[in-house]
Amino acid sequence: MNGVLFAKIKLFIRTPWTFVIMTAMTILFTLILGTSNPATFQVPVYSLDNSLEDSLIYKALQDNKFIQFQWRSMESTKQKVKKGKAELGVELSANDFKILVGVNSPKVSIVEHTLQEIYMDKLKQEKMLKGIKDKKTRIELKEQLEDIAAHAVFHIQTMEFKGEEDFIYNNLFQRVFGFTLFFVIYTIAYNVFHILIEKRDGIWDRIILSPIKRWEMYTGNLVYSFVAGYLQIIIVFLIFHFIVGIEFNASLWKLLLVMIPYVFAIVALTILITALVKTVQQFNAIIPMLSVSMAMVGGAFWPIELVQSKPLLMIADLIPITYGMELLNGIAIYNYSLEQLFSPLSILLLMGVGMTGIAIHFMERRYI
Amino acid sequence: MLELARLTKRYKQLYAVKGLNMFIEKGEIVGLLGPNGAGKSTAISMLSSLIEPTEGDVRFHGKSILKSPGELRKVTGIVPQEIALYPELSAEENLQFFGRIYQLKGKQLKQRIEEVLELIGLQEKRKEVVKKFSGGMKRRLNIGVALLHQPSLLIMDEPTVGIDPQSRSYILETVKRLNEEKGMTVLYTSHYMEEVEFLCDRIYIMDKGNLIAAGTKEEIKQILTSETTVLIKVEQLNEKFVQRLQAEPSIHQVSTGENEVTVIVPKEIPVFKLILNIAEHTDIELLSIEMKATTLEDVFLHLTGRALRD
């Protein structure tokens, strides 16, 4: 195993470019995209019912951090949508809403979903109020609820209604974590890639025929790729923390700790791909495709909470990035303890072990 | 020492190697000859325990290697057909890596690296990265790697392909020396007849997966005792001449080069008269007619109807 590691480390020193470039990209992308204001967008909204302006709905719209609802007249909203100045507009009524779609974009479903939730909340509150017979209590409760809303604790209150569906969006963390998890895939993949080169060049055959134990050979490769990927994450987080000055709200070591199973799972995944592809070209074609789609579905580019499609969410459950983001957000944003993160941690570990096993099975098939 | 019994490898419909029987005794240099695609490399992969045969067996000291290849692997050095080295590492680093996976360490490793570098004549180039090497230097290092653990059986798959004459004779001399001085057993694969004639005691000839001849050099040449090879040199070759030669029933094989033709004819035929006659009728200016000593190349031509290298 030392022999394998020895060669890999020498190779790494000779050609560190993937590593350096991917580390730089992570930092660059985050700095360019991440420190700007949250990626919000504006939606013109109007209502023919004037009483809506001081309702719960109005407040909820104002409080939305992700979408800026702007009150306009019906005329101006329709014009904007017609002329393409806005992708969509919204007409609100007391118990219903209409979306005017100019261009069909993902924003439509985001807005639709947001509005649905707001109306649902309203409905629930009204039902609750109706359920209470006593008029006096009803008024009190209503006042209370409005009072809560006015003091912006509304959000926390609704969390109980919506449960898991509510999330806190932090653009900076989203970028830091997303890009870190995304770019490290390349670093790992192009280290694991050595295996394919070795196979193509016949070095692998030489190793197979040597007295070195098979497990030493695999462990050597695993350990090396793991260390390269993990090193990159450490460097990135350290730079963000100490040089860029980002407060992660949690101890850095905890963030780094939960990255161990993530890096392991990615190493295993790329080794599995190495075992399944036949040529270097196939590998080069698959890796970017896979990493980009995993990042999109797994929530590295935008919060997974914005993904609504059931099939996509099911796919997301199979993707390591999903759990990586869950772990990092869990620690940095929700301040979860490691015990609370037991499930994503163990899923990643299981993925890693499983994929390594399958990969070795496929690689061994050819040999005696 | 090593014995192949009905060794077969099939890829879908294609028999890369079909029912190969072969043996190698201790201290021999055995040649394995064949044109491109004959199945030489496939045979070597099987007998070195790298890939599993579809059928048949390989026995090392009487024991099948299919279940326990360990013994064989320990004492075997393989020189693969393609250069199997890390191009980004230096000659010395490559040797260090392969030495380590062969469980050499410390002083012993260092000493072996020195010996091997000397043997392959690359001491001066030890610090240079392999990708900057010439073809011949890469070939030599490719061989050197296989010698690190002092194997007693050396299997070489076309170790001299595409290199300059100096490097080639250097390699041939080295192999011969290893055999004579260290008693190393060698299986030497090639499609160059001269190399095999120079090195080998016994020869196997393969074509299209089949073994088509086997024996000592002399035995193989015996195949042609009833026939003679004749080399005809002409001023300016023309199509008509070749066609007439081919049409002549007593002439067995006709192969053409630049203004020369090689034919194989039975010994009892009055060959000079025949050729003079044909030349006259086809307006050919003859330069010389020469009876050649039989070479392995001729045997190959005789057996397959094709030249060994095309």
Ligand SMILES: Nc1ncnc2c1ncn2[C@@H]1O[C@H](COP(=O)(O)OP(=O)(O)OP(=O)(O)O)[C@@H](O)[C@H]1O
């Ligand atoms: N993995 C494989 N899959 C399918 N066919 C193969 C495979 N390996 C070899 N073959 C086929 O088997 C035949 C023998 O190949 P092999 O490489 O053993 O020939 P060779 O004698 O070494 O030729 P060369 O002189 O070109 O090295 C060829 O027709 C080749 O295409």
Ligand SMILES: [Mg+2]
């Ligand atoms: Mg070959």
